[in-house]
Amino acid sequence: MDGHEFLAERFEANRPRLRAVAQRMLGSTGEAEDAVQEAWIRLGRSDSRAIGNLDGWLTTVVGRVCLDMLRSRRSRPEAPLDIGAPEESTPGDRPGTDPEQQALLADSVGLAMLVVLETLDPAERLAFVLHDMFAVPFDEIAPVVDRTPAAARQLASRARRRVRGAEPVADPGLSRRREVVDAFLAAARDGDFDALVAVLDPDVVVRSVTGTPSLVRGAEAVARRAMMFAPFARSSQPALVGDRPAVLSALDGGKFSVLVFTIERGRVVEMLAIDDPAGLPGLDLVVLDA
Numbered sequence: 001m002d003g004h005e006f007l008a009e010r011f012e013a014n015r016p017r018l019r020a021v022a023q024r025m026l027g028s029t030g031e032a033e034d035a036v037q038e039a040w041i042r043l044g045r046s047d048s049r050a051i052g053n054l055d056g057w058l059t060t061v062v063g064r065v066c067l068d069m070l071r072s073r074r075s076r077p078e079a080p081l082d083i084g085a086p087e088e089s090t091p092g093d094r095p096g097t098d099p100e101q102q103a104l105l106a107d108s109v110g111l112a113m114l115v116v117l118e119t120l121d122p123a124e125r126l127a128f129v130l131h132d133m134f135a136v137p138f139d140e141i142a143p144v145v146d147r148t149p150a151a152a153r154q155l156a157s158r159a160r161r162r163v164r165g166a167e168p169v170a171d172p173g174l175s176r177r178r179e180v181v182d183a184f185l186a187a188a189r190d191g192d193f194d195a196l197v198a199v200l201d202p203d204v205v206v207r208s209v210t211g212t213p214s215l216v217r218g219a220e221a222v223a224r225r226a227m228m229f230a231p232f233a234r235s236s237q238p239a240l241v242g243d244r245p246a247v248l249s250a251l252d253g254g255k256f257s258v259l260v261f262t263i264e265r266g267r268v269v270e271m272l273a274i275d276d277p278a279g280l281p282g283l284d285l286v287v288l289d290a
Contacts, residue, residue, distance in 0.1 A: 007043060007044075007048055007054075010054055010055075011040055011043065011058070014054075014055055014058050014059075015036060017059070017134065018035075018036045018039060018058055018059065018062045019032055019033070019036050020133075020134075021059060021062050021063060021066070021129065021130070021133075021134060022035040022036055022062055022065075022066055024129050024133060025063070025066035025067075025070065025125065025126065025129055026066055026069060026070070031069065035062055035065045035066050035069065036062060038065045039058055039061045039062045039065060042061055042065075043057075043058070043061070056136070056140055059130065059134060059136055059140075060130075060136070060140055060141070060143075060144050063126055063129075063130050063136075063141070063144050064144045066126065067122055067123070067126050067144060067145065070122035070125070070126075071122055120159050120162060120163075121155075123145040123147070123155055124155045124156070124158055124159040124162075125159060126141070126144065126145055126155075127141050127145060127152050127153075127155035127156040127159060128155070128156050128159035128160060128163070130144075131152075131156045132156060132160065137149075138150075138152045138153045138156070141156075174243070174245065176263075176266070177244075177245045177261070177263040178238065178245050180199060180245075180261070180263050180266060180267065180268060181238075181245045181247065181261050181263070181268075183195070183199045184196065184199050184200075184226070184261075184268055185236060185247065187199060187226075188226045188227065188229065191227050193223055193224075193227060196219075196222075196223035196226055196227070197219045197220060197223045199267060199268060200219040200222055200223060200267060200268050201219065201264070201265075201267040201268060201269040202218070202219050203217065203218065203219075203269070204217070204218065204219055204222050204267075204268055204269055204270065204271070205217050205222075205269075205270050205271075206222050206225065206270075206271045206272075206273060207270070207271070207272055207273065208273045208274075208275065222271070229249075235249060235250050236248060236249045236259075237249075237287055237288070238287075238288040239258065239285060239286060239287045239288055240285070240286045240288060241258065241260045241285055241286075244260050244261060244262065245260075245261045245263070246258055246259060246260045246261060246285070247259050247261075248285075248287055257273065257274060257275045258273075258274040258285060259271055259272070259273055259274075260272040260274070
């Protein structure tokens with residue numbers, strides 16, 4: 001086996017973990033694959049003989065690529081969703097965890113946490129994901145975020161506090177939340193702009209996590225967007241994602257999309273649009289009877 005074949009074999013062995021890192025950082029399967037591919041390109045341009053720990057090198061390179069992509073998003077009018085952190089346990093306490101096991105654990109991340117990580121600064125998110133999810137030491141994270149190891153530790157600690165403190169506000173029972181979703185769909189089907197605004201929180205946010213990740217904020221902006229998709233509202237089916245009310249809508253080409261709702265105080269405060277549910281690991285989707 002020549003040097004190139006050896007590197008390719010090692011890279012493929014690391015791919016599940018690298019993809020999981022990028023998926024949790026970027027929230028998009030397509031962009032995650034792009035980040036992993038960029039790591040392979042950079043490996044090909046580097047002197048592999050000077051790389052002492054190839055697994056660690058690849059992880060930090062993917063982290064740096066994702067960080068650059070997240071910072072680039074900040075300059076765009078619509079900000080994408082960034083995802084990924086375990087809700088209860090993390091492999092950060094288990095440094096010897098196998099890369100494939102790490103990837104499987106990352107794929108089990110709950111949908112609610114995808115929204116929580118949107119509130120984090122890119123550097124905080126990177127430190128949190130790499131350390132708490134993938135057991136990357138802070139002295140390796142530090143150069144990626146241009147900080148000292150102590151400062152990188154503080155970034156992860158700050159992110160951890162924000163994640164743990166982001167418990168959802170208690171809401172009514174499922175039947176009441178379902179009524180709010182039904183009112184939203186009825187207004188969308190009828191093209192009733194005022195009724196849509198009435199059921200939306202003034203600071204409502206709609207996030208897309210697959211396809212082209214994006215964010216729309218504010219009741220009026222969301223209501224205008226909802227009216228554009230009235231045909232999909234007419235063909236929608238009620239569903240659940242975890243314990244959250246959702247709707248399933250048919251798309252062209254036999255595909256479908258899912259819209260997941262967060263209801264607080266009788267209004268929609270957040271919607272998560274998933275254009276490719278099969279591309280989001282860990283999606284607990286149940287279709288209900290209409």
